Amino acid sequence: KNEVEQSPQNLTAQEGEFITINCSYSVGISALHWLQQHPGGGIVSLFMLSSGKKKHGRLIATINIQEKHSSLHITASHPRDSAVYICAVSKLSGGSQGNLIFGKGTKLSVKP
Amino acid sequence: NAGVTQTPKFRILKIGQSMTLQCTQDMNHNYMYWYRQDPGMGLKLIYYSVGAGITDKGEVPNGYNVSRSTTEDFPLRLELAAPSQTSVYFCASSLDSSLNTEAFFGQGTRLTVV
Numbered sequence: 001k002n003e004v005e006q007s008p009q010n011l012t013a014q015e016g017e018f019i020t021i022n023c024s025y026s027v028g029i030s031a032l033h034w035l036q037q038h039p040g041g042g043i044v045s046l047f048m049l050s051s052g053k054k055k056h057g058r059l060i061a062t063i064n065i066q067e068k069h070s071s072l073h074i075t076a077s078h079p080r081d082s083a084v085y086i087c088a089v090s091k092l093s094g095g096s097q098g099n100l101i102f103g104k105g106t107k108l109s110v111k112p
Numbered sequence: 113n114a115g116v117t118q119t120p121k122f123r124i125l126k127i128g129q130s131m132t133l134q135c136t137q138d139m140n141h142n143y144m145y146w147y148r149q150d151p152g153m154g155l156k157l158i159y160y161s162v163g164a165g166i167t168d169k170g171e172v173p174n175g176y177n178v179s180r181s182t183t184e185d186f187p188l189r190l191e192l193a194a195p196s197q198t199s200v201y202f203c204a205s206s207l208d209s210s211l212n213t214e215a216f217f218g219q220g221t222r223l224t225v226v
Binding site for chain 2: 002004033035041042043044045048086088090099100101103104105
C-alpha cells in the first residue's frame with residue numbers, strides 16, 4: 001500500500017463548481033505539501049501545512065493530523081485550474097534527508 | 113530570482129549514450145533533489161544533496177550519478193542510457209530539509225531513450 005493516497009485519481013468539473021481533492025497518509029509526518037503541475041509544465045508549491053487550515057485566493061487546504069488526512073478545496077473553479085494536483089508529505093524518518101513522499105496526483109479538468 | 117532552472121526541457125537519447133541534466137538555483141538553498149516522474153506514479157527521489165560537496169542516494173539511484181561542487185548547481189549524469197530511464201526528471205531545492213520548508217521545482221526535463 002502506498003504511504004500517500006490521493007482521491008479521486010481523475011476529476012472533471014464544470015466551471016464554478018466547488019472541488020475537493022483528498023489525501024490520506026499512513027506515516028508520521030512533519031508537514032504536508034500540496035503541489036500543482038500544469039500540462040507540460042513544472043511543479044509549483046501551493047501549500048505547506050502541518051496543522052489547521054491555509055487559504056490562498058480560491059484555494060483552501062486543511063489537515064487533520066489525528067486522522068492523517070488532508071483536503072484541497074477549490075472554490076468557484078475555473079478552466080485555468082485544470083492541472084494535476086499532487087499531495088506530498090515530509091516523512092518523520094529520523095534522518096537528515098527530509099525526503100518528500102508523493103501521491104500519484106489527481107488530474108483535474110474544469111470545463112467552461 | 114529565476115528560482116530553479118533545468119536544461120534541457122526535452123531530449124531524445126539512444127541506448128548507451130550519456131548525457132547530463134543541468135540544474136541550477138539562485139536562492140542559496142542548501143538542499144537540492146533530483147526526482148523522476150513516471151506515468152501513473154508519484155515522484156521518486158533519485159539523489160539529493162544537503163550542501164556543496166555532499167550527495168547521497170535516494171530511492172532509485174541506479175544508472176545515475178550526481179555532483180555538487182557549488183551551492184547553485186546540481187547536475188544529474190546518465191552514463192549508459194537505458195529505455196527504463198525514459199521519464200520526466202525534476203530538480204528541486206529547499207532552504208533546509210523539506211521537513212519544514214517549501215520546496216521549489218524546476219520545469220522538468222522530458223527524456224526519451226530509444
